[in-house]
Amino acid sequence: MEDNRKRGRDEGERDTTDDVGESSSRARRGATDSYEVGESSRVNTEPPTSALSSMNISQSTVQSDLLEVIRRPDNGGIHGIPIQLFVNHFPVTFNNSSIIFKYNVDLKPDEQSKLANYGSSAKISKENIREEGPKYNFKINSVEDVELSQLDGYLKGNFLPNPRNILHGLDLVMKENLTKHMISFRRGFYSRELDDFGRGLIASRGFQHSLKPTKQGLVVCVDYSVLSSQKPVSVLEYLEKILQVNFNKIDPLNSTDREKVEKALKDLEVKVIHRQTDQNYKIAGVTLYPSNDLKFKIKKKNQSKEVRLIDYYMETYKEIEYKNLPCLDVSRNSNNYIPIEFCVLAERQRYLKEYLQHSVRKMKNIAMPDPLERKELICKAVEAKNGPHGGDIAEHFEITVNTSMTVVTGYVMSPPYLKLGDSQNISIKFLPESEDRLWNFKEKSVLKGMQIKPWKILDFTASEDFGILDMNKFVKNFTDISQRLHIQESRFFDRTTSTMDILTKNEAALISLLSSLKGQNSSSQILICVMKEKDQGYKNLKRICETKVGILTQCCLVHNVSMLKINAKVGGSTMELFDPLPHLEKDNSVMFVGATVYHPGSKNTSCPSIAAMVGTTNWPAANKYAARIRPQAHSKGSIHNFGEICMELVNTYTRLNEVHPAKIVVFRDGVSDTQFDMVLNTELKDLKKVLKSHNCEPMITIVVAQKQHLTRLFHMKVGGELEKKNVLSGTVVDTKIIHPRNFDFYLCSHSGINGTSKPVRYTVLFDENGFSSQDIQKVIYNLCYTCARCTKPVSLVPPVYYAKLAASRGRLYLDSLIESYTAASPALFDQGLFKLHDDLKDCMFFC
Structure with a gap:
């Protein structure tokens, strides 16, 4: 240091x-x-x-x-095939x-002017001042x-x-x-x-x-x-044309439609049309009962009187036509109900992803x-x-x-050799030679297929009128894929059926059901949860399985199951790098850590942020990870107790490898350039302090990964098909467009399919391991081939990729807990609610 x-x-x-x-x-x-x-x-x-x-x-x-951001140690890496690129x-x-001159401008009325404030900019006066206006004092102060x-x-x-x-x-x-x-x-x-x-x-x-x-x-x-x-239409039109809810002036909404309407409208803002106002109202929900059945109390002449909502609107504004529809609840501290027909959606609001699928093809044409x-x-x-x-x-x-546009010379790095299994389950050396760097398992298998002990099916489709699971076909497909990939699965154990309602309406019953399915011996057991369609109860299922019961789950639709995810969750290995990572060839204990923070939406001002960290648990393969998830203060940029969380992961590494890591490379996601100082002088210092207190002092490197930037790379060659294609996987740029002094570079590790690829900007903030530009670039690119979920290089270095998955899982836990508490409840900051079950804390449950 x-x-x-x-x-x-x-x-x-x-x-x-x-x-x-x-x-x-x-x-x-x-x-x-x-x-x-x-x-x-x-x-x-x-x-x-x-x-x-x-x-x-x-x-x-x-x-x-x-601590300060280190300077670039060299003039950049020179490796791979040079390529000319346009950059935006x-x-x-x-x-x-x-x-540039900066001034503070102060404009105040003369003390003798008898004007009163009316809002932020308007004034009111007793006299007509249009002919001879009041005097104002205009003051300018030079600041710098x-x-x-x-x-x-x-x-x-x-x-x-x-x-x-x-x-x-x-x-x-x-x-x-x-x-x-x-x-x-x-x-x-x-x-x-x-x-x-x-x-x-x-x-x-x-x-x-x-x-x-x-x-x-x-x-x-x-x-x-x-x-x-969202188009600013009336809420009635929104219900009819967008949500496609059937309603009329006579019949009330059924419970399913009411829940659908509440889910779609919650947190949207509306304007009212029954009276003049510019105010926007945020929807907290919809009432359980229709307008016709709602009553509230009003005070008149110091007396409280209960009135029907429809009578109040008839006397004060106008008659409510849709008396059997619920009202919008725009309450803050007290009840405030507005009939749906008197509301119009405000401008520039989010459009629900659930309904985007109907227009996704049209949107892709212009957005991507x-x-x-x-x-x-x-x-x-x-x-x-x-x-x-x-x-x-x-x-x-x-x-x-x-x-x-700027013209720059980049380099395309060659892909690494991988270690896979062949059709006979014998380790082979394999090079992804296709232009997009994709590969498949034709005449190949996963490197290490773990034995799946009695696997069970929790069938949520059996009670549905359609989409019922064909059990024989599903089991045969599962078994065939397992055998082809050399994933050892034992005989099919049993099948349990349930309704989807149990996921959202009866937590105690769900815990009881999952506990009975887990049984006594669950070291490699996994529960295959088959659903008819995506469901809101998914978040409750994952939270309960992973924090309360301690059973691995793989959710899938009727005709879709990912064996690669299942193999990774039970401890298998899809592939490994064949050659040692550059600059780390002679090291016998290196650990990679990924860290990120998920922040709630801008309109949410009370929910906790979710910090997530992952760390490798094996070396030199460096392809298995453990994760930790923590709630922390709302919108807090730094990770609270960074050192303590990382130390938990280091202890896991030490226990599984019987040695402390000699080197730790931390990849930090979710920070801007203005937060580099926070990473160095808050998180890194905390990490070093905690490690030292445990008699563990590894050499540390800190790298920030950023995708929230605007830089894009384009082929320079004019004409032909190449110009229409994305830059190749492995394209790196570390000259001209980089920071004047910092140790940063742009890397496009994946092969873009839709739209235009965005490279990741990596910045090395701190380095006790002495990486050169070429070495750190190659380490990151090679690691991108080790993601267990797919057969291609991913766009983000896996420690960050997995940390984001873990943070997303923490977000699911949070969304699930909000249904039991409230968004502002202090209980949501209880780390115990996010603590992983002991049976899962060292495996890739989040994969």
């Missing part, structure tokens, strides 16, 4: 003075993480687009004990001798003058303070023109022309863009984007264009009059955008 600190200090640390408000502003040196405007974590808010109010220079002073980075030029030469020095690689304030200011300048001509939503700007796909789905085409400091200089990164949303079409759409947007080049405002600030 001392060597790492020393490297940062020796490379140009500076402590300068911040003269806020003076003609020359020089910021003290703050955290050295980079900042990419518009590409921050979801827990951070976007900067305003109407004023340069966020251009605060960091006031933090240099701390000698703070457009160079930005600016006058480096210019100064920011020299663009600071940004120029930073881009040239000088070790200067991160010019986050300048990037913020320039970003606001670039966006100001767009806000006047397009719909602004989060990071994107969209056309006011809408595509209507029917069933309430509408979409607007546009783009997202952000300013990035790169090795070639400042660039604006522009990517094509589509904003889909092939690489050639996407490239053309991006270039067209950049060249447009009101495009992301900033318009007249940018020109006034002497900012110019080059409308040509």
Whole structure:
């Protein structure tokens, strides 16, 4: 660790003075993480687009004990076949001798003006002031003058303070023109022309863009984007045409339709039409009873009186026609019911994925264009009059955008040799030679097929009128696939039938049923749960099986079962890398860790975030993982007790391998560039502290994996089929478009099928293991071939891939628990509710 600190200090640390408000502003040196405007974590808010109010220079002073992001150790890796690529980075030029001035503007009425506030901007007055208005005091305070030469020095690689304030200011300048001509939503700007796909789905085409400091200089990164949303129709039309619920003015909804309506409408916002108001109301649910049966109390002349809801609306507003439909519950603290017919959906709201399938083909045509079409759409947007080049405002600030994409040389790494089984279950050396790097099990088998001890079927289709399971066919198919892959399955044990209702309506009965199916000996037992269709009860089944009962499950539809997942869950191995990982050939105990955090939606302000960590349990194969799941404070970016959770995984590794890991490579997901300092000086320090307290001091490397960026890679060759295809699996770029000083690179490890592939940006924050660019790139790419669920390289390095799966499982637990508690209940933060059963905590139940 001392060597790492020393490297940062020796490379140009500076402590300068911040003269806020003076003609020359020089910021003290703050955290050295980079900042990419518009590409921050979801827990951070976007900067305003109407004023340069966020251009605060960091006031933090240099701390000698703070860890800093390491610099690139070399000039990049040179391996594989060179390839010329277009990248959607457009160079930005600016006058480096210019100064940006920031002001605070204060506008107040004269003290003698007798005006009262009416809302946020309106005023009311007793006198007519239209002819001679009141006097106002207009005050401007100079806050700071920011020299663009600071940004120029930073881009040239000088070790200067991160010019986050300048990037913020320039970003606001670039966006100001767009806000006047397009719909602004989060990071994107969209056309006011809408595509209507029917069933309430509408979409607007546009783009997202952000300013990035790169090795070639400042660039604006522009990517094509589509904003889909719910059409603002009346709730009655929503029920009829989108949910396809049958209703009329006479009959009430049956319980199934009422639950369907509540599920679809919950958390959506509506406007009312029976009275004048601009307020939006958030739907908490629908009433159990129809409007005709609802009563509430009102106070008149200090007396409380109970009235029927339909009588109240008749006297106050107008008659309710659909008296047998439930009302929308928009309550916060007290009952507030609004008849469905008086509500209209508010604009720009989510469209339920369950109903997206009806328009998915139409949506794919515009939302997922092939690489050639996407490239053309991006270039067209950049060249447009009101495009992301900033318009007249940018020109006034002497900012110019080059409308040509950046050309860069990348390399295509060769795939690794794999170790599989042949038709005789003998280990063979295999190379995925197809262009897409896919392979199958024709005349091959999994490397290690575990014995599946008495496997049982829990059949949820038996009581349905259709989709009944053909038991003989299902068992034969299961057995045939097992034998072909050399997965040893014992004789079929038994079949139990149940209804889907037990998953959602009777937890005690479900626990009793699952406990009886588990039996006494469950070391390799798995329960095959066959369902007619996807069901909301799935989350309850997984939570109870994995935290209460301790039985492995594999859910599937009638004609679909994944033997690769089953084999991985019971401890088998799909494949291994044939050759040792680069730079780690001579090591006998290396552990890979993946960590991520799932945050609730932006409208959810009380539920816990879910932290998940996974760690390898074997070496040198490094293809089996254990997981840990924890709830933590809402929207908390750092993982609470990072070291403690990781230590649990280290203890598992030590117990199974009888040795402490000598090296640990941690892959951190879900953090932005602005959170690099948090990873280093909160999570890493906590990890080192806990490890040391357990007499375990491995060499540690920290790598951040990011997909929440806008960078895309395109084939440069013009004409032919290649231009329409995605870049090849193994394409890596570590020059020109990377950070000016950080140790980062872009890797597209998978072969994209639909739309345009997005590479993953990997940044090495801390490295005690001395990886070169070439070594760490090859390690990550080779690991992408070891995912147990599929026969192709995955898009994310498996430690992150599996950590995200574990976090998704934690989200299922949370969604299940919310039905028993409330979204704001403190009980949801109880770690005991998310603690894995002892029988499952060391296996890949999440796979």
